[in-house]
Every structure is written in C-alpha cells, then in structure tokens.
Amino acid sequence: MADAKVIPFGEDRPRRRGGGARGARAVDAVAAPAQPPGPSRESGPVGLPSPVEEPVEAPAGRPGGPGEWDRRIAGGLAFLRRRITGEYEVDEFGYDKELTDQVLMSLMRPLFDKYFRVEVKGVENIPKEGGALIVANHSGTLPLDGLMLQVAVHDHHPAERHLRLLAADLVFMLPGVNELARKAGHTLACAEDAQRLLEAGELVGVMPEGFKGIGKPFGERYKLQRFGRGGFVSTALRAGTPIVPCSIVGAEEIYPMIGNAKTLARLLGLPYFPLTPTFPWLGPLGAVPLPTKWTIQFGEPIPTDGYAAEAAEDPMLMFNLTDEVRERIQHTLYKLLVQRRSVFF
DSSP, X not given: OTTOOOOOTTOSSOOOTXXXXXXXXXXXXXXXXXXXXXXXXXXXXXXXOOOOOOOOXXXXXXXXXXXXXXXXXXXXXXXXXXXXXXXXXXXXXXXXXXXXXXXXXXXXXXXXXXXXXXXXXXXXXXXXXXXXXEEEOOOSSSTHHHHHXXXXXXXXSTTOOOEEEEEOGXXXXXXXXXXXXXXXXOEESOHXXXXXXXXXXXXXXXXXXXXXXXXXXXXXTTOOOOOTTOHHHHHHHHHTOOEEEEEEESGGGSSOOXXXXXXXXHHHTOSOOEEOSSXXXXXXXXXXXXXXXXXXXXXXXXXXXXXXXXXXXXXXXXXXXXXXXXXXXXXXXXXXXXXXXXXXO
C-alpha cells in the first residue's frame, strides 16, 4: 500500500473527440473534401454541382451517445487496471479517494436520491476550503445517517468536499466493514486523529450521541441524548476550526426500534440488538429500511478561532459550547418536524 502511486483518472491514454477510433474515423470523414457529384435524379443541370448540406456533428458529450459510452468503458477498464496493479494512492488513514468517488459514492447515491429522497439545506454554511467540524444528531438503529451525510456534503457542496467521519471502535472490529470504512475516509473517533485531519484542512464529521443515539427506542425519537464530555469542542478549539451544527430528520423512522434483546446483544458483543416491527420476524426482508423522506440541514457555523490557546483546557467553556451546539441541533430538529408533511412524503 505504501508503494502505490497516483495516476490521474482517465489520462492513461489520449482522448479523441467523439470517443475512440470510431469517433476519429467519423471526424476524418467529415473533414475530408467532398467528391464532385455525378449526375443523378436529384442533381441540377449537367456541369453544376448539386447542393450539398453541411454535415452536423453530434455533440460529443451527449448522454447515452456512442462517444459517452466509449469514454465510460475506457475509464472503467483503466480504473480496474489501476486496482489490479496497485497504481493508486491512499493517505495515512487508509482513505482511498478514487475508490470512494468512483464506486462507494455511486453505490450510495441511489439510496440518497431515489429511496430516501434527501433534501439538503444550508450547505452554504460549510466552508469552501479549510478545516471544519460538522456535528450531527445520530439515529436510525443502523448508521445510515452518517453515509447519507457524506453524500450530502460531496454532492451538494459547490466544491464537492469530502467528509471524514469519526467512527466508533466497533466499526473497525468488524471484518470487511473495517476495510471499507477506512477506504471511505472514516477514522477512529479519537481527539488525535480528528485534530490532525482538521489541521490538514479536512471536513470532519462527528455524531457525539454515539450508540446512545443510534440505539434509543422509537418512543424517544428526535430527543437528543447526552453529548459526552465535549471532546469534539476541545478538538475544534485546538485546531481553530469552526463547528457546523447539522440536523437530520427522517433517519429515526427507517427502523422503528420497539425493543432491545439485551441478553442476545451481550452474547454477540453488541451495544444493543434491535427489535423492530419487521426484524427479526421477517428474516432478511426485515433488514430493509423503510423509505422515509429525509431532510439534512446545516446550521450557521460557530467560530472557535477567536479563543486563546489555553481555552481548550477550560471545562466551563467546553460545557457552554457543547450545550450551544446541542441546543441548535435540537431546535432545528423541532423546526423541521413542524414543517414536515409526512414521514414518507
């Protein structure tokens, strides 16, 4: 992995307008001088050339056109070659930008656009560049809200920024999930990693409720749980980066948790084992989330660069800032719930 190098995507062979050899032949045919026309039923008087219409070239980037499909196939083959030969780059945390953009985002996008139909608001509150800490509520029994938040930032921000989520230890203990999480840009939820990412100018996402939020019963939906000891505020203060509150509505209802099999959870080493109206009663079908309508709203950033260097060690300041972030998220959740017409529409 350390020997991997970067090859810009789609540049391993020169591109031709119109797509590949077929496009080149089509352009050459248009550029070639026309032969003098012979007499025919449509020609004019002998010795006069018949009128010839100017050829019209089809747009090269037309969706579904031959050139577009040629480029997609060529790009896909080049991507596969780089994956096989190891000619791609990952950062020190294991983040694979090319795989995330080309594969993982493409897999999550239909869920985002078509299934949950996520509406994104306030994306202009996310800085165009530089580090920032996005703090969001956590819910839904399974952490799909974090993945949808990642797509929202990338697809709706003008700079197409990538969100680096801080994940719990359990994520990196699960076989397969560990590797995918690393490649998608997630890292362990510890202050050291978060500060290094923020100081490097990355967008970092954190959900301070943790398992208390994602595993709360359905009767407590949209009631924020405790935000811990304010470690995320201390990290933002040390890095001097703004805190952007984020409220997510819709995730609470995808798996209505009506019970918790605690004994089974302890046997499996899980923080909880959810019981929903469909799971585990319907087997694998019960794991399909309900198609709720989502809204993700980013609030106004809270600046931290105006505090002294020792402010990160002030427990009262951390408590006040943590409480301010929590109140902003909770207030926005209530506001969005009042505006919502239906859970599913």
